[in-house]
Amino acid sequence: MSSKISANFNAGSGGDVIFQSSNSVLFYVHKDALGYNSGGFPNADMVTVDTEPVPLTESSEVLEILFQFVYPRRHPGLDEMDFSLFIALAEAAEKYEVYFAMNMCQSRMRDYLPRYAAEVFGFAGKHDYPHVIASVAPLLIGKPLTEVAHVLPVHLFIPWSIYQQQWTNCLQESMALHTALPRCGRSPGNHEPLWYQKILELQTHLSNNITRLQTPDILFREIIAGKDLCKQCTRNFDKWKEAIQAEVQVQPDFLTFWKHYRSSESDIGRERMVGVSVLCLERGSH
Ligand SMILES: [Zn+2]
16 A cells, blocks of 8 residues: 655655554654654654554644654644644643643643633543643533533543532522521512512523632622612622622632542542451451
């Protein structure tokens, strides 16, 4: 089968190892450059141009960009790249440890938010980029688990499910906090319809978009300010807002939650180990 040859990495540009993309394009690359700027391409030390090309699972489109990052020259800026190509590049950079590409992809992740928040979250969880996880998690707490689950790495699935459930509980509690407030004593006939209408509006906004819990100031200003409520009603809404703020404040950010989850998980693991050893000892003594 005759293969195509890369426009940028070919016999003319030199190179002592040949890689073959998944769509059968050949790339001539210098081993030295790979050695300095990447952690490991398969068999790169063992082959020469005289032997068979080394097959890679990435497409030529990905490799054409990736190999640019192993040479000491101006690297591609990755502007306005289609997300599917970008994430394939980012995965390849991690897999072969192409350091400059890893850094560039990591700093470009933000360009794909909020649209690809779930995918970016999954990537950051898989390759352990805590600051990316931290910035993306708040965007996802309102997304149904069915939209996030397929991109989550296995080790994140349970902690994320629990974390999201905590936010759902926080939402339910926040929406009901107004019931603890004293009702407006002034001419209830005139005040109550507006009071209940505003409660309903606030609850609808919150349940349609759970992330609004994080900025109740903005939400309450939007719904309550300048809406002909008496002083007492306005004060009541202020109290409700403050109660929500207090409720939200005690919710941990995802990284903190995850850290606790992992340490409690390892405690359970230890208990199980102790349980098993006790069992073995008991059996041994019979
Ligand atoms: Zn009132």
